[in-house]
Amino acid sequence: MSDVSIKYCGLSRPQDVVAAAEAGARYVGFVFFPKSPRNVTVAQARALALEVPLGIAKVALVVNADDATLDEIVENVPLDMLQLHGSESPARVAEIRARYGLPVMKAIGVAEAADLAAIDTYAEVADQLLIDTKKPKDADRPGGNGLSFDWGLLAGRKYWTVPWMLAGGLTQDNVAEAVRITGAKQVDLSSAIESAPGVKDAGLMHAFAQAVRA
Numbered sequence: 001m002s003d004v005s006i007k008y009c010g011l012s013r014p015q016d017v018v019a020a021a022e023a024g025a026r027y028v029g030f031v032f033f034p035k036s037p038r039n040v041t042v043a044q045a046r047a048l049a050l051e052v053p054l055g056i057a058k059v060a061l062v063v064n065a066d067d068a069t070l071d072e073i074v075e076n077v078p079l080d081m082l083q084l085h086g087s088e089s090p091a092r093v094a095e096i097r098a099r100y101g102l103p104v105m106k107a108i109g110v111a112e113a114a115d116l117a118a119i120d121t122y123a124e125v126a127d128q129l130l131i132d133t134k135k136p137k138d139a140d141r142p143g144g145n146g147l148s149f150d151w152g153l154l155a156g157r158k159y160w161t162v163p164w165m166l167a168g169g170l171t172q173d174n175v176a177e178a179v180r181i182t183g184a185k186q187v188d189l190s191s192a193i194e195s196a197p198g199v200k201d202a203g204l205m206h207a208f209a210q211a212v213r214a
C-alpha cells in the first residue's frame with residue numbers, strides 16, 4: 001500500500017502539523033464547523049497553515065458555507081484545496097470552484113448502493129471526491145464520526161473520472177482491508193488518530209502511516 005496517500009484531518013495545534021508531516025501525510029485538513037470538536041478559527045488555521053511544509057496540501061473543510069465565510073477563510077489562510085462536506089448542490093460546487101480558483105473536493109455520503117449515483121454527478125463539477133460514511137440521522141455533524149460504511153459497495157467501481165479519497169472510520173487496524181476492497185489510492189481520517197475528541201495523537205498518526213505502508 002506504499003502508493004496510498006494519507007490526509008490527516010482536523011488538526012488544531014502546531015505539534016499536529018509536525019506529527020502529520022513526520023508521518024508522511026500528503027494532505028492536512030482544518031475543520032471550520034463550530035459543532036465539531038476539531039473546529040478552528042480562521043486565525044488558528046492561518047497560523048497552522050503557515051507551518052505546513054511545502055509538498056503537503058492544506059485543505060479547508062467547510063459544511064454548507066456561505067460566500068462571506070469562504071471569503072474570510074480563503075483571504076486569510078494559505079490553502080491548496082476546499083473540502084465541501086455538506087449538502088452543497090453540484091451548481092454550488094461549480095460556483096465555489098469558479099469563485100475561489102482553488103481545487104474543490106466534494107464529500108459524498110454513502111450508506112447504500114443508491115448513494116453511489118451522486119459520485120458520477122459530482123465528478124462532473126469537482127476536482128476530487130471524498131467518499132465517506134453517510135451522516136447518521138442522530139449525528140450532529142456530517143463526518144468525523146469514526147463510522148465506516150460497507151466498502152463492498154465500492155468494489156469493482158474503482159475508477160471515476162476524478163481522483164478520490166476513502167474516508168469514514170478508517171483505523172490502523174482496518175485500512176489495509178479497506179484499501180484492498182475499494183482500491184482507494186488516497187485515504188482520509190480524523191477520529192482514529194485522536195487520544196480524545198479533537199485531540200490528535202502523534203503516535204496514532206505514525207501507527208496509521210505504518211499500517212498504510214506495510
Ligand SMILES: O=C(O)c1ccccc1N[C@@H]1O[C@H](COP(=O)(O)O)[C@@H](O)[C@H]1O
Nearest residue numbers: 036143144145146168169188189190191
Ligand atoms: O472531523 C469533523 O469533525 C468533521 C465535521 C464535519 C464534517 C466532516 C468532518 N470530518 C471528515 O470526516 C471524515 C471521516 O472522519 P472519521 O475518520 O470517520 O473520524 C474525515 O476524514 C474528515 O474529512
